[in-house]
Amino acid sequence: MNIEIINIGDELLIGQVINTNAAWMAEQLNLSGFRAYQFTVISDSRDHILHALAEAAERAEVVLISGGIGPTKDDITKHTLCEYFNTHLVFNEEAYRDVEAMFARRGWPVTELNRQQAELPENCTGIPNKVGTARGMWFEEQRSDGGLTIFVSMPGVPFEMKAMMTDYVIPRLKQTFRTPFIFHKTTLTQGVGESFLAAKIEGWENSLPANIKLAYLPQPGIVRLRLTGEGLDEDALHCQVETEIVTLQKLIPEYIFGYDDESLEMIVGRMLLEKHATLATAESCTGGTIAQMITAVPGCSAYFKGSVVAYANEIKEHILGVSAENLEQHGAVSREVVTEMVTSLQSKFNVDYAIATSGIAGPDGGTPEKPVGTIWIAIATPDEVIAEKFFFGDSRERNIRRSALQALNMLRRKLKNQ
Amino acid sequence: MNIEIINIGDELLIGQVINTNAAWMAEQLNLSGFRAYQFTVISDSRDHILHALAEAAERAEVVLISGGIGPTKDDITKHTLCEYFNTHLVFNEEAYRDVEAMFARRGWPVTELNRQQAELPENCTGIPNKVGTARGMWFEEQRSDGGLTIFVSMPGVPFEMKAMMTDYVIPRLKQTFRTPFIFHKTTLTQGVGESFLAAKIEGWENSLPANIKLAYLPQPGIVRLRLTGEGLDEDALHCQVETEIVTLQKLIPEYIFGYDDESLEMIVGRMLLEKHATLATAESCTGGTIAQMITAVPGCSAYFKGSVVAYANEIKEHILGVSAENLEQHGAVSREVVTEMVTSLQSKFNVDYAIATSGIAGPDGGTPEKPVGTIWIAIATPDEVIAEKFFFGDSRERNIRRSALQALNMLRRKLKNQ
Numbered sequence: 001m002n003i004e005i006i007n008i009g010d011e012l013l014i015g016q017v018i019n020t021n022a023a024w025m026a027e028q029l030n031l032s033g034f035r036a037y038q039f040t041v042i043s044d045s046r047d048h049i050l051h052a053l054a055e056a057a058e059r060a061e062v063v064l065i066s067g068g069i070g071p072t073k074d075d076i077t078k079h080t081l082c083e084y085f086n087t088h089l090v091f092n093e094e095a096y097r098d099v100e101a102m103f104a105r106r107g108w109p110v111t112e113l114n115r116q117q118a119e120l121p122e123n124c125t126g127i128p129n130k131v132g133t134a135r136g137m138w139f140e141e142q143r144s145d146g147g148l149t150i151f152v153s154m155p156g157v158p159f160e161m162k163a164m165m166t167d168y169v170i171p172r173l174k175q176t177f178r179t180p181f182i183f184h185k186t187t188l189t190q191g192v193g194e195s196f197l198a199a200k201i202e203g204w205e206n207s208l209p210a211n212i213k214l215a216y217l218p219q220p221g222i223v224r225l226r227l228t229g230e231g232l233d234e235d236a237l238h239c240q241v242e243t244e245i246v247t248l249q250k251l252i253p254e255y256i257f258g259y260d261d262e263s264l265e266m267i268v269g270r271m272l273l274e275k276h277a278t279l280a281t282a283e284s285c286t287g288g289t290i291a292q293m294i295t296a297v298p299g300c301s302a303y304f305k306g307s308v309v310a311y312a313n314e315i316k317e318h319i320l321g322v323s324a325e326n327l328e329q330h331g332a333v334s335r336e337v338v339t340e341m342v343t344s345l346q347s348k349f350n351v352d353y354a355i356a357t358s359g360i361a362g363p364d365g366g367t368p369e370k371p372v373g374t375i376w377i378a379i380a381t382p383d384e385v386i387a388e389k390f391f392f393g394d395s396r397e398r399n400i401r402r403s404a405l406q407a408l409n410m411l412r413r414k415l416k417n418q
Numbered sequence: 419m420n421i422e423i424i425n426i427g428d429e430l431l432i433g434q435v436i437n438t439n440a441a442w443m444a445e446q447l448n449l450s451g452f453r454a455y456q457f458t459v460i461s462d463s464r465d466h467i468l469h470a471l472a473e474a475a476e477r478a479e480v481v482l483i484s485g486g487i488g489p490t491k492d493d494i495t496k497h498t499l500c501e502y503f504n505t506h507l508v509f510n511e512e513a514y515r516d517v518e519a520m521f522a523r524r525g526w527p528v529t530e531l532n533r534q535q536a537e538l539p540e541n542c543t544g545i546p547n548k549v550g551t552a553r554g555m556w557f558e559e560q561r562s563d564g565g566l567t568i569f570v571s572m573p574g575v576p577f578e579m580k581a582m583m584t585d586y587v588i589p590r591l592k593q594t595f596r597t598p599f600i601f602h603k604t605t606l607t608q609g610v611g612e613s614f615l616a617a618k619i620e621g622w623e624n625s626l627p628a629n630i631k632l633a634y635l636p637q638p639g640i641v642r643l644r645l646t647g648e649g650l651d652e653d654a655l656h657c658q659v660e661t662e663i664v665t666l667q668k669l670i671p672e673y674i675f676g677y678d679d680e681s682l683e684m685i686v687g688r689m690l691l692e693k694h695a696t697l698a699t700a701e702s703c704t705g706g707t708i709a710q711m712i713t714a715v716p717g718c719s720a721y722f723k724g725s726v727v728a729y730a731n732e733i734k735e736h737i738l739g740v741s742a743e744n745l746e747q748h749g750a751v752s753r754e755v756v757t758e759m760v761t762s763l764q765s766k767f768n769v770d771y772a773i774a775t776s777g778i779a780g781p782d783g784g785t786p787e788k789p790v791g792t793i794w795i796a797i798a799t800p801d802e803v804i805a806e807k808f809f810f811g812d813s814r815e816r817n818i819r820r821s822a823l824q825a826l827n828m829l830r831r832k833l834k835n836q
Binding site for chain 2: 016113290
């Protein structure tokens, strides 16, 4: 069964926006046992859309379209779909009520443009949009060979498209087409690069059974290892994949922090919650990134008290109480200062656990003794204080990200052992 | 003149690698007055490649191909191009000497696989590869209408493709085709949704000249408005687009914060630098996000002193000095508390400007009087303190992001007027 993904948008074709939608859609399809055959990116133009739809229908049974269904003039996908299916727009009462209700909650007036968004082609099923105003559209067309071709039109805004794919499109595709069982499990590692990891687990990787495939999915600071198994018996397949993961866990226990969609900040949060313990951060080079990650998790107020972002040395001294002598003698990027930061914060914020960071994120500020990428991280627990030095790379963005992840993983290990 | 970009690679179609090549190629083409008409992503399969080449030749005068010309077995693009052009491979002495020289520099032996990389289809011109072993290929095919269709095959490895595009492909395309000038300028707005913005600028949009097109590019909290002009006189075109932007600026001055690739945090940083002024943030609901955004900008230590993330009320009280009475009487999400946060921070951190946020990001914590999405933002300048209440939506992630952007834009307006 072939699936074609069509992404509509002039902003994609001039390279202003990178087409992340197609990759995300393809990955999600894969996780459900489907496979994308082709991606096609076209412009917001009637002729081009009509042409692409006709071509896609020749080679695919399912055509997933994103883009061009917003409220503005350049959004012409809906009208062009009407033309392609030789139908017309009909006002959809339910779609309108959804928009009205969303706007009422926010205290906004409904404009004529929003009203027009509640008009849908007569022959489609509207797909609810929980996070935006444009409904998706599900069309089914009878082919001359008797089969069905399915066309689905979704918004181009990534979070609206993602919600629709997850809540509606993929479940309905799974109902419509029978696929073999596919089971994915992703093991999350932190603190080891892709090539070192590959060398460590080479023997295990080579001995994987033929129906289980391994993919390396690297991100800055994190390498995800995804196992994908395919089989006819669901329970046996799960068991087979889990057994391989137990073996992997024994090979690299220090680097594995979680599985699938967990994040380090979620895992650390859950561990703190279980211990009824509290946390605060004192951040210099990470500039609030650790606090930002922790507070992205709903319910974090149960364990996170707050943070001092001590970017300037005077803030380290006057707000955190780091001694002028240590700053003068050892510099801000030192074991002494990061240790004082973490202990002072722990007592001022009256928390059980604390994290502190101080480093040279770059691009400027490096010296021969402390080059860009030098980062000190300290962790305070109820029983001890540890500090460790790392050398990351040249990129400011990656240095900040890797420091934050490394700090959270150090805290996770302490929480696990206490 | 239509250009189609074909990217070949199974890793793209399973979503493991995001197709950044197409966006980069399109952007470079645009900067030289060319326009990509379509992107097509296909698999490393003979049939699929042959089919895509034939389709592209029907709608494009130039077909730029990347991927599938490495030394391994799954790299079948070169053989398939031979088949498409009904030709055969010929050993290319010059290409072989290039590979030999590169390997000699690195002290590597030349393998049989590398030797095969010096074989090129007889009817193409080889394109030198300064950073890798696979030559690019430039084909010209006479069409039945007398015109030429150009096919260019390049490696999929981004830095090899980029070097070839810059050094060879774009210069030769510019020699071959005369192109009109294209000029893009993107106006960045914050604090107004896409549909409200569309209603406000409808008259202006409708009166745009035919050679200038408008596109709405929404992101959470930000809507970008891109004008694209096309013309034969470069200076006149720039002037024409800039004139339209002056008119737009007069219509919605409060929402426009910058142009093209600027970010709010970069603009605010530059304004602070010009004033030799300093900034700090006191963040509750934004949890360090504003500090994180500001410190992502290199050189921010010249104006940013730091932040207190006062997530728990006891931190607001004991570290920032917010009065227990105000917290008790008005609650943390109130004009009184956010104002005390900002003034106290301004004096404790000894800064010229300060930002404070306090709100209910969700999903929990809402009440009938203060539903999820209620956010107070305060700005302190050397002369005054302002506080404003906003109602955003239901999503925690978006509430945090929109609050941070709104706060930065409020600060920008104050910096502009002082």
